[in-house]
Amino acid sequence: MSDVGGAEALLRLGEEFTGRQIAGEDPLAFAEDVYRRHLHEPVDGLDAVDNELYRELVHVPADERQRVAQEAERRRRLGQHYTLADYQRDRS
Structure with a gap:
C-alpha cells in the first residue's frame, strides 16, 4: 500500500475490510495484520x-x-x- 496516497490507501483498506467481512472472514484479524504491517512500513495519511x-x-x-x-x-x-x-x- 505504500505506493498510494493516504486517502486512496484508506479507501482500499475499507473496501478490503468490507469484502473480507462479506466473505465471512474475521475482519478484525485482517485489521490487526494491516496495523502490524503499518508499524513496519508506515503509509502516509494513515x-x-x-x-x-x-x-x-x-x-x-x-x-x-x-x-x-x-x-x-x-x-x-x-x-x-x-x-x-x-x-x-x-x-x-
Whole structure:
C-alpha cells in the first residue's frame, strides 16, 4: 500500500475490510495484520492508534479525533506510545 496516497490507501483498506467481512472472514484479524504491517512500513495519511484510545475517540468530534490520531502516529514514528491514559492526561 505504500505506493498510494493516504486517502486512496484508506479507501482500499475499507473496501478490503468490507469484502473480507462479506466473505465471512474475521475482519478484525485482517485489521490487526494491516496495523502490524503499518508499524513496519508506515503509509502516509494513515495513522496507527492504540485500540483502547481509538474506542474512546469514536465519541469525540471529528477534528479532535483527527488531531489525536495524528499525535498518536507522530509519537509512534518517534518510537513513543500514545495511549488512552496519555490522551486523558493531556486533556486535564
